[in-house]
Amino acid sequence: MQTIDQLISSERQRQTHSVNLIASENYVSEYVLRMLGTVFTNKYAEGYPGKRWYGGCEFTDVIEQHAIDLAKALFKAEHANVQPHSGTQANLAAYLGIIKPGDKVLAFRLEHGGHLSHGAPFNASGKYYKFIHYGVRKEDGLIDEAEYARLLKENPDIKLVVTGASSYPRAIPFARMAALAREHGALFMADIAHISGLVAAGEHESPVPVSDVVTMSTHKTIRGPRGGLILSKSSLASKIDRAVFPGCQGGPLVHVIAGKAAMLEEATRPDFKKYTKQVIANAKAMAAAFTAINAKRYRVLTGGTDNHMVMVDVTGTGKNGLEVEKLLGEQHLYVNKNFIPYDPRPNTETSGIRVGAPMITTLGAVEADMRKVVELIDKALSGENVSQQVQAMMQDLTSRKQAG
Ligand code: DSN
Numbered sequence: 066m067q068t069i070d071q072l073i074s075s076e077r078q079r080q081t082h083s084v085n086l087i088a089s090e091n092y093v094s095e096y097v098l099r100m101l102g103t104v105f106t107n108k109y110a111e112g113y114p115g116k117r118w119y120g121g122c123e124f125t126d127v128i129e130q131h132a133i134d135l136a137k138a139l140f141k142a143e144h145a146n147v148q149p150h151s152g153t154q155a156n157l158a159a160y161l162g163i164i165k166p167g168d169k170v171l172a173f174r175l176e177h178g179g180h181l182s183h184g185a186p187f188n189a190s191g192k193y194y195k196f197i198h199y200g201v202r203k204e205d206g207l208i209d210e211a212e213y214a215r216l217l218k219e220n221p222d223i224k225l226v227v228t229g230a231s232s233y234p235r236a237i238p239f240a241r242m243a244a245l246a247r248e249h250g251a252l253f254m255a256d257i258a259h260i261s262g263l264v265a266a267g268e269h270e271s272p273v274p275v276s277d278v279v280t281m282s283t284h285k286t287i288r289g290p291r292g293g294l295i296l297s298k299s300s301l302a303s304k305i306d307r308a309v310f311p312g313c314q315g316g317p318l319v320h321v322i323a324g325k326a327a328m329l330e331e332a333t334r335p336d337f338k339k340y341t342k343q344v345i346a347n348a349k350a351m352a353a354a355f356t357a358i359n360a361k362r363y364r365v366l367t368g369g370t371d372n373h374m375v376m377v378d379v380t381g382t383g384k385n386g387l388e389v390e391k392l393l394g395e396q397h398l399y400v401n402k403n404f405i406p407y408d409p410r411p412n413t414e415t416s417g418i419r420v421g422a423p424m425i426t427t428l429g430a431v432e433a434d435m436r437k438v439v440e441l442i443d444k445a446l447s448g449e450n451v452s453q454q455v456q457a458m459m460q461d462l463t464s465r466k467q468a469g
Contacts, residue, residue, distance in 0.1 A: 203406070286341065373421050422435065
């Protein structure tokens with residue numbers, strides 16, 4: 066076995082030499098990365114700034130308060146909790162804080178692009194709460210708002226509505242969905258794990274003004290360390306804080322909170338807005354390129370994208386999602402197999418792939434690069450070995466970034 070140091074260096078090489086199109090991943094800046102290796106990892110700090118269960122928290126308090134203030138300002142939120150260890154932890158804490166075990170919750174169906182922490186039977190959310198789900202329309206792949214309204218009407222006991230997705234390429238109509246939930250008397254929660262960077266930069270409708278709670282992970286489009294974050298109305302602040310700690314977590318990861326503060330500082334800068342605009346332009350360029358190459362071979366779900374990802378039905382290639390993921394991975398092109406709505410295949414195979422622009426855009430890719438990436442994918446799936454072309458593309462991106 067390689068030593069741990071060697072494995073880190075191998076992983077660095079892998080990340081530097083592959084075109085990564087996994088929609089939920091990103092490259093953090095050196096600034097964010099540096100925070101994760103600081104002495105704050107040594108510190109216990111159960112509690113919140115000014116109210117800790119340990120001494121020696123004077124610098125921790127300042128860092129955590131800085132992250133809280135930045136998150137509130139960036140998202141125009143009344144309250145922020147920066148302690149959740151992940152997006153799933155953030156969701157579980159939100160449920161613990163605002164509903165009771167056994168309560169009924171309406172959320173987006175996992176098989177249509179939702180998330181396991183939105184009531185999957187094998188997740189704690191599905192075990193402790195009674196989730197029912199809305200999905201997308203078969204004909205156009207868009208959220209079935211009629212089904213959503215019908216389920217609300219038929220289930221007067223719904224206490225919470227959860228919106229947000231892991232594999233949905235279109236804009237989510239938060240205000241419209243929140244208005245119906247409110248009419249119904251339910252709380253409204255948006256999980257913006259995937260689109261948090263786009264929301265922060267004003268490139269996607271923000272759910273913050275219309276939501277009781279907004280959760281997110283911090284390592285996707287917003288380009289921070291692995292972790293979670295919760296925003297809420299101030300009326301729910303103490304319920305959320307108590308649900309995170311002591312409700313479902315012990316000591317916060319102070320070094321990761323420092324990384325979140327660095328991420329939030331970066332997301333406040335004008336170049337972050339430019340980045341998110343380019344992410345969306347790049348995803349759109351990929352969607353158009355797949356369609357232009359062969360719309361039957363690559364069926365782009367919903368006909369395009371509004372965000373950072375493209376969902377592609379690859380049935381027309383004669384391969385399933387798993388086979389495509391493996392074949393591309395062997396040539397250093399990373400995507401992930403993904404269920405498509407109404408997928409006839411099991412989730413271990415799937416009929417689709419999810420292709421994302423956040424990572425390659427961080428390297429400086431623009432629309433022409435994305436068209437080239439799609440060509441490389443098509444060549445690889447047609448049996449050509451494109452490894453060298455992938456390397457050349459990564460070298461080109463790296464030297465352009467160094468020059469720029
Ligand atoms: N695993 C994440 C994603 O890839 O979307 C969701 O948690």
